[in-house]
Amino acid sequence: MMDVYVIGIGPGNPAYLTERARSIIAACPVLAGDRRMLAPFEMEGKQLVATYKMEELRQLAVSLLPDGGPLAILVSGDVGFYSLAALVKDLPGCRIHRIPGISSLVYFASLLQTNWHDAYIVSRHGRCDSLTEAVRHHGKVFCLTGGSDTPAALCQTLCHAGLGQVRVAVGCRLSYEDEQVTEGTAEELAGCPEDDSLAVMMIWNDGARPWQRPVHGLPDESFIRGNAPMTKQEIRSIALSRLAPSPDAVVYDIGAGTGSCTVELALLVPMGEVFAFEIDAEARTVLDANIDHFSLNNVTVVAGNAARTLPDVTAVPDAVFIGGTKGNISAILDEIYRKNPACRIVMTAITVETLAAVTAYYAARHDYILDITQVMTARSRHIGSSHMMMAQNPVYIMTAVCKTAPDGERRTSCPQ
Known part of the structure; x- marks a missing residue:
């Protein structure tokens, strides 16, 4: 040996x-x-x-x-x-x-004469960890930079998210004779010349607030609207509660439309990543506007037919929400399960044809459990001084989970 x-x-x-x-x-x-x-x-x-x-x-x-x-x-x-x-x-x-x-963390903390045991660690060196959410919710954040994610570019991202006043220290060429440490606010450092791409950052946010899982089901009026259909508040709330992604999950939103579910998923996974698949160019314009409206930096929009673009995304999904498939449900599900056989999937549909296609798919997949819920809601409308209830389209919410949980335990029903 x-x-x-x-x-x-x-x-x-x-x-x-x-x-x-x-x-x-x-x-x-x-x-x-x-x-x-x-x-x-x-x-x-x-x-x-x-x-x-x-x-x-x-x-x-x-x-x-x-x-x-x-x-x-x-x-x-x-x-x-x-x-x-x-x-x-x-x-x-x-x-x-x-x-x-x-490590660079230990060395830089020593150089700054600060502790490092209380620092939240983020890497943008070949990774896509969310720096904005880390800074928003932690008093001290250490960040490895890399590639196009230079300190100046990352400070610009912090400014765009309303965090321009946080304190930042940038270390370049650590331990060498030309070692350099620059300190200032994110706003001040955002305009600096491009730095060494292998620099490190320490960021302090005195106004950080501990992350709390947001309540999903934002009002429909919170979003910029377009001509493409939008998953309504009541359906969105139930569907995302069924999906229940962890804060650091990788999530796909297939058939993202104008982005109401994309936005809420991005808020649910502040340390994770959301890939929004949408074929319609007009819908993508509104989707981009909603992403910008909510200052989200953990969303990647994937243009085109999801049945063709799914293989190009290398990030493995932990959870997938499917709101539209253009009739390609089987191909899409096959590709998701090729990437991660244990992926949790929630689908919504308004037609019985889509319901039939999904049930037929899982009838041949005995290693999965499919739960189906039909939701019918009505919203009030003012008629003079009275209220009249207006029925909304009934929606099928379908949840599919692998019978074998990640810990090896066998499931007999979908966890709620």
Whole structure:
């Protein structure tokens, strides 16, 4: 068995390597990792392999068997903090060891002379964690930036959400000689030149309020309206209570229309993500307007026929709301279950044909439970000094769950 060491090198400056990491690097003839991490060891006579791609690392390990090694794979920061180390596992013929380092969070908090145990952590480095909602509901937030999500761009997002006065510290090139820390409000830093994309941020919001699960079923008048149909308040409230997504869930809204359900789902999953699928261009215009009206930054609009666009979305859904399918219900359900067989799905329909198509689909899927509720409501209308009740269209609300819960427990009915 060959020993493979995944070593957290800290913020980057070799002075911050632990003694344990330093001694293992000295004993390894082959080092792999990003060029920046390998640079300090160029003059030490070792074989340096500049890659962070998992398949190339696997091929390197195999090439060193059986007489090669040990191999050191260098990763930035700490091996347990948004690290490549999580992917380095199950290498044939290898024993894998993790050697911890100093994370950017620990280093930056020390630089700012603040604690980090009370910081809420968000990553925008290859991820889409919601910074706005994290700052809105936490007094201290640490954020890893990356790509187009530079500190300036993220400060602009905070300003757009009405959080321009929160205090922000930005750290660039941490631990190096040209290390730079900039402090100010989000409004002040939003106009700064584009920063190092691998910068970090610490954000303080003295007016943060703990997140409370919102009551769903906003009044219809809360939304910008268009010509496309909108799921009415009463139906929306019942349907979303059946879906019951967790705050960090990935949710699909298929047939989003003008966005009433999209908006409410985004409010229900402040730390999660909503993908709104809509084919009609006019409806998408109103959908975008509603997303902007509610200052939401955890919604991605997917244009086109969902039966064709679903495979292009790589985020795996935890829950799906279906309000319209253009007659493609079977293809859509197949693709959802291909992504996540345990996905919870709630569907609404006003025609018996759609109801028949859904019941026929699940009649052939014995590993799922389908619950059907018909809802009929009436709204009052003023007739002089009196009120007259006006019936609304009856709506079928269908909930489908996998018989085997994530914890392995067998279900016999849909959880309410």
